[in-house]
Amino acid sequence: MDGGIVIIGGGTAGISVAARLRRAGRRDVTVVEPSAVHHYQPLWTLVGGGRAPVSAAARSMASVMPRGVRWVRSAAVEVDPFARRVVLREGGEVGYGHLVVCPGIQLDWDRLDGLPEAVGHSGVSSNYSATLAPETWRLIRETTSGTAVFAMPSGPIKCGGAPQKIAYLAADYWRERGVLGRIDIHLVLPTPTMFAVPEYASVLEDVARRYGIHVHLESEIVQVRPSAREVVLRGPTGESVLPYTMAHLVPPQSAPD
Numbered sequence: 001m002d003g004g005i006v007i008i009g010g011g012t013a014g015i016s017v018a019a020r021l022r023r024a025g026r027r028d029v030t031v032v033e034p035s036a037v038h039h040y041q042p043l044w045t046l047v048g049g050g051r052a053p054v055s056a057a058a059r060s061m062a063s064v065m066p067r068g069v070r071w072v073r074s075a076a077v078e079v080d081p082f083a084r085r086v087v088l089r090e091g092g093e094v095g096y097g098h099l100v101v102c103p104g105i106q107l108d109w110d111r112l113d114g115l116p117e118a119v120g121h122s123g124v125s126s127n128y129s130a131t132l133a134p135e136t137w138r139l140i141r142e143t144t145s146g147t148a149v150f151a152m153p154s155g156p157i158k159c160g161g162a163p164q165k166i167a168y169l170a171a172d173y174w175r176e177r178g179v180l181g182r183i184d185i186h187l188v189l190p191t192p193t194m195f196a197v198p199e200y201a202s203v204l205e206d207v208a209r210r211y212g213i214h215v216h217l218e219s220e221i222v223q224v225r226p227s228a229r230e231v232v233l234r235g236p237t238g239e240s241v242l243p244y245t246m247a248h249l250v251p252p253q254s255a256p257d
C-alpha cells in the first residue's frame, strides 16, 4: 500500500479526516485503529450530569468507518518516516505516501498523587472515562449536603470546558432539588481567569456567582487523600486542605507515549 494516505487513530479526528478525504475522491485511505468501539466523548459530560445514558456515546467502529476506507484493526507502535511505514502492534506494517497522526491524548491518572486509589470510589469520579461518567451522576444524585469539589489540572487537556460544565450541571440539579444552599461548591482552575476569552469569562463568573460556587483561580489539586476524604489544593497563597463529600477530578494529560 505505497503512496496512499494512512491515518493513525479512528477517533473524532481520524474518522473526520478519513470521511473528508473520501468525499474529496481519495480511494487509498487507511485507518489504523485497534478499538472495536468509537466513543463520542463530549457526551460523557451529559452522562455525568444525568442527561444521557452512557450507551448513547458509543458506536461500533465499523459503523462510523466511512465507506471505502480500509480499516486496519491494530495499534501503531512505531513510525519510520524514512521508509514511510507504520509498524503495527501485532507485527506487520503499513506503507504510506502521507501520514495523518491522531491517536488522541493520553490520561495520566498516576500524575496526581492519590487519584488512582480514589477514583471510582471514595466519592471521587471523572467524566474523562466512559466507565466512570455514570458514577459522577450517582455521586451528584446522592449528595444532598456537604462539600463538592470540581477541578481542572494544569497542562494540555481535551475539552477545557468539561471540568467546569459538570460543576454547573451538578449545581443546577441541586438547585432543582432544593439542596443547593446546603452544598459548599468549589471549582479549582489552574488558569488566571475562568476562560481565555474575556467575554466568556465574564459570563462564567456570573454563572458561578448565581450558583454560589467558590472559584479558585491559579490553583490546582496536588493530592487526593481518599481515606480522609480530602484534597490538597495549591494556590497563589500556598497549600490548603479541602474536605469533600464528592469530587469530580480530571487527570493530567499528555501526548501518547
Ligand SMILES: Cc1cc2nc3c(=O)[nH]c(=O)nc-3n(C[C@H](O)[C@H](O)[C@H](O)COP(=O)(O)OP(=O)(O)OC[C@H]3O[C@@H](n4cnc5c(N)ncnc54)[C@H](O)[C@@H]3O)c2cc1C
Pocket (backbone or CB within 6 Å): 008, 009, 010, 011, 012, 013, 014, 032, 033, 034, 035, 038, 040, 041, 042, 043, 044, 045, 074, 075, 076, 077, 102, 103, 104, 105, 127, 128, 129, 158, 159, 161, 162, 256
Ligand atoms: C468528558 C469530555 C468532554 C468533552 N467535551 C467536549 C465538548 O463539549 N466539545 C468539544 O469540542 N470537545 C469535547 N471533548 C473533547 C473531544 O472529545 C476530543 O477533542 C476529541 O475526541 C479528540 O479527537 P481525537 O480523534 O484527537 O482523539 P480521540 O477521540 O480520543 O480518539 C483517539 C483514537 O486513537 C486511537 N489510538 C490511540 N492510540 C493509537 C495507536 N497507537 N494506534 C492506533 N490508534 C490509536 C484510540 O483508540 C482512539 O480511537 C470532550 C472530551 C471529554 C473527555
